[in-house]
Amino acid sequence: MGGVEFLKGHGTENDFVLLPDPDGVLDLTEARVRALCDRQRGLGADGVLRVVRPEVGPWFMDYRNADGSIAEMCGNGVRVFAHYLVDAGLVPEGEFVVGTRGGEKPVVVHPDGSVTVEMGPVRITGTSTTKTTGADFAGVAVDVGNPHLACVTDVHIATLDLTEQPHFDPAVFPNGVNLEFVNVLRDGVLRMRVHERGVGETRSCGTGTVAAVASWLHGEGRTTGQATVDVLGGRVAVEIGEGRSTLTGPAVLVARGELDQAWWDSL
Numbered sequence: 377m378g379g380v381e382f383l384k385g386h387g388t389e390n391d392f393v394l395l396p397d398p399d400g401v402l403d404l405t406e407a408r409v410r411a412l413c414d415r416q417r418g419l420g421a422d423g424v425l426r427v428v429r430p431e432v433g434p435w436f437m438d439y440r441n442a443d444g445s446i447a448e449m450c451g452n453g454v455r456v457f458a459h460y461l462v463d464a465g466l467v468p469e470g471e472f473v474v475g476t477r478g479g480e481k482p483v484v485v486h487p488d489g490s491v492t493v494e495m496g497p498v499r500i501t502g503t504s505t506t507k508t509t510g511a512d513f514a515g516v517a518v519d520v521g522n523p524h525l526a527c528v529t530d531v532h533i534a535t536l537d538l539t540e541q542p543h544f545d546p547a548v549f550p551n552g553v554n555l556e557f558v559n560v561l562r563d564g565v566l567r568m569r570v571h572e573r574g575v576g577e578t579r580s581c582g583t584g585t586v587a588a589v590a591s592w593l594h595g596e597g598r599t600t601g602q603a604t605v606d607v608l609g610g611r612v613a614v615e616i617g618e619g620r621s622t623l624t625g626p627a628v629l630v631a632r633g634e635l636d637q638a639w640w641d642s643l
């Protein structure tokens with residue numbers, strides 16, 4: 377019998393191990409997620425996307441951060457997940473819905489392989505600060521299904537050292553937070569770096585880009601608008617409307633294979 381099937385993919389270089397598990401039989405422990413995501417002793421990834429077919433409802437993305445923790449939503453992950461479903465012939469190309477812990481997300485898989493995700497409402501929940509590289513940054517707390525503190529700043533984000541966890545206020549974010557640092561280049565053109573909860577600095581965070589645009593618009597006294605966001609791993613487009621938002625960007629599958637059964641069993 378073969379080992380556990382896997383694929384590797386990324387969305388703007390936010391990378392994932394996908395585990396097709398239609399019948400929900402995989403025992404995906406925290407230790408197994410950590411080992412899979414480890415860039416030395418595993419395959420290496422920012423997170424794991426387990427692909428489950430519930431008895432009722434759409435295909436479900438069971439997302440885990442690299443440290444084994446569970447998060448409500450992953451915008452880049454949904455794009456890669458949707459691309460996989462089409463590539464595997466599990467759904468026809470075009471429009472369909474992906475289930476997540478943050479609710480059902482309608483997607484459109486475009487002929488060029490890019491994917492648009494209906495991310496749902498974006499809620500500004502307050503303000504807070506974070507500290508990194510010896511400086512304090514003020515930001516806007518944004519709920520995109522998962523928690524963010526998006527800080528628009530004039531400090532060039534290339535100068536930040538995000539190798540350590542930036543300080544944040546646990547009273548405001550008792551479950552942790554994703555931290556975005558954002559430069560506005562001109563109207564509708566942003567660049568962003570991110571320190572993700574449960575991962576560390578990543579090359580992109582889809583929900584983070586939505587939070588970044590919401591934070592920028594908020595600072596402009598606006599609630600709707602659109603922007604491109606340049607991240608270390610590429611570019612995405614975000615649109616925020618009344619009670620809704622969309623994220624559009626690439627989704628790439630790079631490899632597929634089988635995990636060694638003895639290694640998996642040892643974890």
Ligand SMILES: N[C@@H](CCC[C@H](N)C(=O)O)C(=O)O
Pocket residue numbers: 390441446447448449450451452453522523554572573574575578580581582583584
């Ligand atoms: N990279 C993701 C977000 C993944 C979850 C996040 N680390 C959290 O814990 O909330 C994205 O593309 O949105």
